[in-house]
Amino acid sequence: MTVSREVELSGHIIDSGMMQSCFGVIMDLGGSFEVDEFDIGRSEVEESYARLTVLADTEDELQSIVHELHQNGATPSHPVDATLEPAPGDQVVPSGFYSTTNHHTEIRHDGEWIPVKRIEMDCAVVVEKGEDDEPCAYTKVLNAIEEGELVVTGETGIRVRPPERPRNREGAFGFMQGGVSSERPSESTIAKVAEAIAETKREGGSVLAVCGPALIHSGARESLARLVREGYVDMLSAGNGFAVHDLERDLYGTSLGMNTETLDHPRKGHKHHIYTISEIIRAGSIEQAVDEGLVESGVMYECIDNDRPFVLAGSIRDDGPLPDTITDSVDAQNAIREQAHEADMVLMLSTLLHSVAVGNCLPSSTRVVCVDINPATVTQLLDRGSAQAVGMVTDIGTFVPMLVEQLLDE
Template identity: 70%
Template sequence: MTSTRTVELEGHIIDSGMMQQAMGIVMDLGGDFDIEEFDVGRQKHNTSYCRMTVSADDDDIQEILHELNQIGANLTSTADAHVERAPADQVVPVGFYSTTNHPTDVRYDGEWIPVEDIEMDCAIVVEETDDGARAYTKVLNSIDEDDLVVTDDTGIRVKPPERPRDASGPFGFMQGGISSERPSESLIGDIADALKETKKEGGNVLVVAGPALIHSGGGDALARLIREGYVDMISAGNGFATHDIERGLYGTSLGMDMETMEHPRKGHKHHIYTISEVIRAGGIEEAVEEGLITEGIMYECVKNDASYVLAGSIRDDGPLPDTITDAIEAQNAIREQAHQADMVLMLSTLLHSVAVGNCLSSTTKTVCVDINPATVTQLLDRGSSQAIGMVTDIGTFVPTLAEKVLDEPDE
């Protein structure tokens, strides 16, 4: 049998490509569509509206509706969301709704409820409180028995953020995807302006950084941004912190002298000596307090109450006492930072960028900088569609950014 449903699309649905995507989804999955109403915004600031009926075999209609929901084409039905109790800890009901990272509302008991802490690939749990119902995301390993979990796509409204048509609005300056040929100086200036605006509005800035930032000589500039209050949180790995501290203790990063670019005798052992000394002190904060660590990024984090999460991996030396070696615990710590962030700078770290990107809402300003364009491409492919990329040397980017934020007067 054939089923028919009606969906609505609203916003800048033409220039954003949403209209084309919706039609493509229906046709690719074996359905048909009919445009019932189409109002086109005729000015740049005007939005457009489309009401579309979708028809398909009963076996295909749910898949089509789900894919349409993911891009923001929502059912016109005002029915409440379907909910079921979780049968056991870490077990969701069959057919549970898997979230996007876009702002999402759930209709429950006749009311639309915004979903808190939205991120991709989670379940939505509804909880009844004295002040009314609330909805929030949970990763699967956090599901408790009897949690009220949302299933299928009924009563769910997804609202993808839209790129502005012109160069105005948040990150309008970065439209056009990933390129190494656009003028770096002006782009870094725009990122600096966005960073200053975020802090002016009381927002939190998270930096996701890899060891290449230290090796390339960008450590001092990032430390300065932390000291001056422009970076609130650091998300990194054991290697990043180790080489930052190694530089302060020995003047080397991964055994290479940061001034002469030479490899001193026994330099290859400096990183393990560094880890040993921090372990002896009891941790990074203790090493700062006793005067072992006197400079660098981790020093400024401790001195300026900038939180840091060091997530471990199977290849870590040591590791440092502050490194979280339990993968689930590390995920939860990263998730907590991500939910607090209003702007994220991802600096030369592919795996960490993807991990943090998975926890971010699509409304979070996200800039990914790497010498390898594949890093940004993979981040986008994993669903972090809000990320904008800049292909350049991180050792040039961070000092230039710090200069524009701290040394150039506001216009």
């Protein structure tokens, strides 16, 4: 005896790959399906629709299939309201709570679909009365859940909409189709990244740069500082090490003891980074060091001088750390989360640790460019599920200066 469930797909389900993915899920998990209705969109703006009957041998197998289909954008043909249960305690969610994806999500409440605000992966969904006494749904990390809050449980009454692949490749973001390759022509790809940044700025959007220390070591410091100064980078997310090496370059002309122009290692250069930390601690903060004239150049200088907000998230291996570094990991996550939700485009520049941290907070529709010399880093970051992302395997010390040239027409 078989069991069945009826589901629907709608949107650009053919060229986005959604329909193919759902067919694959059903077969991979041992189920079968029948196509009951299929209407094909016959223009670039017309959407398609499919209604399927999914069959499996047992209810458990069917539930597993439906769960995966749900993650790929399928919805029940006859939706009901989402199930809400009160949180039994602070930081405690009800059993079987719905864990979010990073895709646009809606929940059904009182017979109406309402969007889930501030969407990000691996969160709970809380529903409460908002302005004008209207229901409001939003994500909340588990450690922020408060006793009594109404949390969505199960998977009924939830609609997930993965981003659809653009139907043409025109415009600045037409090239952002996911994937990564070291075979791509770097110059042409960088030109398209520059165009995407410029378009984001023209539309009033914000660009977040997520940076690793390798950017300073590779000699790209001055180029990134210029992007901050010229307004192409609105926010910065990095670690203690990035800021230390940037400041060290200003105070001592070295990065982790090496002159990034001559590649020489001056005497006692290996102590420069710890001397730098000491000087900034003595000043009180990076901002005070800039105000006192102690620091006169670099990425952190431009952030202070041009009022660009930054988050320095600490780690267990940090020296010092700098006074501005957030050493509490939960506080650092919350600060990163606020930045991520403000960003319209993110440049992930040669850092796996901080890029993953930021990536986990991004909705899948946020445009992402990931650049690293290690292809495994780029692949891992793009695999997080963003459809509006492009990866480049190249030297960050080459990429950033070329990006500046393209943006500033030099």
